[in-house]
Amino acid sequence: MGEHMEPAIQLMRYEGGEHDGMESVRFCFYNVKGAWQRHPLMLGVDDTKQIREALKSTPQLRKILKGMFG
Secondary structure, three states: OOOOEEEEEEEEEOOOHHHOOOEEEEEEEEEOOOOEEOOOOOOOHHHHHHHHHHHOOOHHHHHHHHHHHO
């Protein structure tokens, strides 16, 4: 965990309603107490390795991000 926050990139899947079956990506972060924060996520070069490691275990999220960013 970072000193002040833990960055997170999450795959969101919608169930029910008009968005049933849709997927989206949430870029967010959690404070040191584990509470989700409603602020912009800012990532630095030092965060790249942690995000890359996390994406190894989430192939669908990795696929979506690759489509977004190449």
